[in-house]
Each structure stands twice: as structure tokens, then as C-alpha cells.
Amino acid sequence: MRTCHRFGRIKSGYERDISSLMDHATRNEGTGLAKSSRSSADGARRSMAFALNRHLAHCRECG
Template structure:
């Protein structure tokens, strides 16, 4: 699947945020904020999939 530069920027931004949240959850394992960070990371994955899907369906460069 060939994608445009914007697709990569969207994906890398989400992946950076997910890594940050998961890193926080690992460092503070068992605490309330860590559980919240793990939940946020899971929600961010869903949001990333949605954002990339919408971008792919609308972008002419990605659909080539």
C-alpha cells in the first residue's frame, strides 16, 4: 500500500503519543494514573485507525 507523506505524519504522531502513554503506564504500574494512561493508549489506537481510514478514503495520492 503506497501512502502520501501526510499519512505518515498522522501515523507517526499517533504512535509517538501512544508510546508516551504506554511508557507512563509501565513506569507507574498499578497506580490509578497508570491505568488511565493504558486506557488512553487503547483509545488512541482506535482514534488512529479512524483518522488513517478517513484520510486514506479521501486522499487522491494514497488511493493511486
């Protein structure tokens, strides 16, 4: 599938958030902070999927 640069920007923005949350979780392993960072990362993954699907539904360049 071909995707436009906007798709890439949405994706890389979320991926940066997710990886910093996961780094945070790893650094705080075994604490409540790790747990909440992981659940925020899960939420960000869902938001990313939603945002990308919404983009694909409306974008004329992707597909």
C-alpha cells in the first residue's frame, strides 16, 4: 500500500510517544509507574490505529 507523507507524520508522532512511554516503563520496572506507562502506551497504540484508519478513509493519496 502506498501512503502519503501526512500518514508517515501521524504514524511517527505516535510511535515516538509510544516508544518514550515504553522506555519509561522499562526504567521503572516493577513499580506502579511502569504499569501506568504501559497502559498509556496501549492507549496511544489504539489512538494511532484510529487516527490512521480515519486518515486512510479520507485521504486521496493513500491507497
